[in-house]
Amino acid sequence: MNDLAEATGHVVVPLTLGLLTANPLSGSVYGPEADSSELAGLCESIASQGILVPLVVSPGPQGDYEIISGHRRWMSAQRLGLAEVPCEVRRYPSRLALERAVLEYNRYRRKTFSQMMREADLLERWEKPAARSRRLGNLKGETRPQPPETPADASSSTDRRNSDDRTGRTDFRVAQAIGIGGKDLYRQARAIWVAAGQGDERARHAVRGLDAQTKTIHSAYKDLRRRTRFTTGFRPTPYDVWAFRHDPAYGVPHPGSIPPGIVAHLLHYYTEPAALVVDPMAGGGTTLDVCAAMGRRCLAYDLSPVRDDVHKHDVRIGFPPESSECDLIFCDPPYFSMLSHAYAGGAADVSTDTLAGWLAFLDQFARAAHATLKPGGVLALLLANQTEKDLPRGFGYLDHAFYGLSALLRAGFLPERRVSCPMSGGYQPQQVQKARAEGRLLGLVRDLLIVRKPVLPQPVHPDFSRWTGP
Ligand SMILES: C[S@@+](CC[C@H](N)C(=O)[O-])C[C@H]1O[C@@H](n2cnc3c(N)ncnc32)[C@H](O)[C@@H]1O
Structure with missing residues (x-):
């Protein structure tokens, strides 16, 4: 029966399952063929209806048949314990023609962004020789040659569509073939894909969002592009109020993420290019991304890392x-009870400690930072005071900036600047009304405490040597 299949070319014949092999390209481009719920649905349909559309296979050298189209049907048949499946046997003039056919059979399936871009990687590679000869032809004023090794049954539809002048461009042809839209959108997609391939965490995050369809290519690309803000045309503010807005181009989404302008200004005023910056509570990695944009080296840590370039470490x-x-060192800690539910998946971080524990942490942190920095190095600690709004009952107001600065001075730092960083988000009207009614003041700023480790050891500031907290 299988000899008959080989002899008959395109006719449909039943083939035993054991003779079929998966196509390696299909696995590498489209990943695991189906999740179990998808396969369960297909199994149910095959069990009741049989396989309605035959698999497409190509005869291999060992008497086996490589699957060109129908991996999911094949897997379902295996699950159902079927002995054989209907197959259309096709021969391809070359390996390239066979691989083009695999992509062509997947042209109309619903694909994730990553699957489309893996297809694009292949198509770009295959298009290269044709693109080179097109370029040469254009230089010589010749009519455009056809790409070599184009199997009639695999890529003819692409070639027919691409017969006008614009379509000489590889990016146009690839964009059409993967079904992503025009060449401009494809170029944006490629920029994201290449950056992600080079390990850019922000781009990798964008790819995950694109795969899950929670992001558009255009917005992800805009985020990537905006990152040049701190490299070209950066105009630092010369004031000690740093009122910057959040920018999704820096850091991956995180409940505590800060405006990147705060980090950019710190780097601008207090570091040289290639300086080593450390963020021990890095959260979504805003510091990492700004450092990358401004040419500083950065080590980032967190108790609960949310990206690969943030290393797991407990700064306690x-x-x-x-x-x-x-x-x-830049540090943006969570503090006493604030947002404790939002970080670390509920893990016991510094915000879940008691007030005494938090104050002890500030002292321990200040001493550890002092020991870590080089002489003359700078520590910037971002702290917001807390009002009744986010404090447990019984606490009226906590002046964290005061506690923080006290701890830093006790550890031997010298004050450098204190910068006000207004919060970008405001208060809800109900909160404002309630505060008015209760005669309370709502906080709108954070304090960025900037201190320097003296080059020569200094005596501890006398006013703070005996200070023990509230
Ligand atoms: C305010 S967020 C930092 C946000 C960050 N600046 C950004 O832009 O995304 C504080 C972070 O500190 C982390 N954290 C809390 N306790 C920690 C500890 N003991 N060691 C290290 N990280 C800790 C939390 O997991 C959280 O990600």
Whole structure:
């Protein structure tokens, strides 16, 4: 029966399952063929209706048949314990023609962004020789040659569509073939894909969003592009109020993410290019992304990392050895009860500690940062005071900036600047009304405490040596 299949070319014949092999390209471009719920549905349909559309296979050298189209049907048949499946046997003039056919059979399936871009990687590779000869032809004023090795049954539809002048461009042809839209959108998609391939965390996050269809290519691209803001035409503010807005181009979404302008200004005023910056509570990695944009090295840590370039570390045990002698430490901690539910998947972080625990942490942190920084290095600690709005009952107001600065001075730092960083989000009208009625003041700013480790050891400031907290 199988000999008959080989002999008959395109006719449909039943083939035993054991003779069929998966196509490696299909696995590498489209990933695992189906999740179990998808397969369960297909199994149910095959069990009641049989396989209505035959698989397409190509005869291999060992008497086996490589699947060109129908991996899911094949897997379902295996699950159902079928002995054979209907197959259309096709021969291809070359390996390239066979692989083009695999992509062509998947042209109209619903694909994720990653699947489309993996297709694009292949198509770009295949298009290269044709593009080179087109370019040469254009230079010589010749009519455009056809791409070599184009199997009639695999890519003819693409070639027919691409016969006008504009379609000589590889990006246009690839955009058409993967069904992503025009060449401009494809170029944006490629920029994101390439950046993600180079390990850019923000781009990798964008790819995950594109795969899950929670982001558009255009908005992800805009985010990537905006990152040049701090490299070209950066105009620092010369005032000690840093009122910047959040910018999704920096850091991956995180409940505590800060406006990147705060980090950019710190780097601008307090570091040189290639300086080593450490963020021990990095959250969504705003510091990492701004450092990358401004050419600073950055080590980022968090108790609960949300991206691969943030390393897991609990700063309560001190700073990791590789951060020693760094030029700048930036820290944006969660504090006493604030947002404790939002971070670390509920893990016991510094915000879940008691007030005494939090104050002890500030002292321990200040001493560890002092030991880690190089002499002359700078520590910037971002703290917001807390009002009744986010405090447990019984606490009226906590002046964290005061506690923080006190701890820093006790550890031997010298004050450098204190910068006001207004919050970008405001208060709800109900909260404002309630505050008015109760005669309370709502906080709108955070304090960025900037201190320097003296080059020569200094005596501890006398006013703070005996200070024990409230
Ligand atoms: C305010 S968020 C930082 C947000 C960050 N600046 C950004 O732009 O995304 C504070 C972070 O500190 C982390 N954290 C809390 N306790 C920690 C600890 N003991 N060691 C390290 N990280 C901790 C939390 O997981 C959280 O991600």
